[in-house]
Amino acid sequence: MKKVILSLAVIAALGLTSCKNETKKVEETTTTEVSKEIGMTDLSFGVRGNCGMCKSTIEKAANGVDGVASANWDVDKKKIDVSFDDAKTDAMSIHKAIAASGYDTEKVAGSEGAYKDLPSCCQYDHEMTMNQK
Numbered sequence: 001m002k003k004v005i006l007s008l009a010v011i012a013a014l015g016l017t018s019c020k021n022e023t024k025k026v027e028e029t030t031t032t033e034v035s036k037e038i039g040m041t042d043l044s045f046g047v048r049g050n051c052g053m054c055k056s057t058i059e060k061a062a063n064g065v066d067g068v069a070s071a072n073w074d075v076d077k078k079k080i081d082v083s084f085d086d087a088k089t090d091a092m093s094i095h096k097a098i099a100a101s102g103y104d105t106e107k108v109a110g111s112e113g114a115y116k117d118l119p120s121c122c123q124y125d126h127e128m129t130m131n132q133k
């Protein structure tokens with residue numbers, strides 16, 4: 001009798017596990033569908049800058065654009081990775097926002113006024129190569 005109860009318990013446990021797995025699969029599918037609906041676009045482009053302070057200024061400028069979900073500027077490569085909702089904004093708006101904060105991008109030259117207001121350590125060389133490997 002004990003054996004029967006034990007095997008019933010095992011079956012119940014297996015049943016629960018498979019239920020959990022199914023639930024997880026459903027959740028994953030839903031998440032994928034949602035992100036497709038939102039239509040996130042990933043973009044990388046060159047942005048000049050020197051240091052960690054530049055990084056926070058550049059990323060703050062990019063994140064300030066409505067529709068930008070994430071922004072990560074690479075200090076060594078002089079390049080930014082942005083993820084944005086293309087229903088809300090476009091690449092050029094992000095270029096312009098970064099340029100307005102004083103930083104050169106591949107497409108838009110940085111605002112000279114904002115550049116002059118940057119801390120001296122952040123006043124990068126305008127000849128700097130962007131998108132370094």
Ligand SMILES: [Cu+2]
Pocket residue numbers: 049050051052053054055121122123
């Ligand atoms: Cu800096």
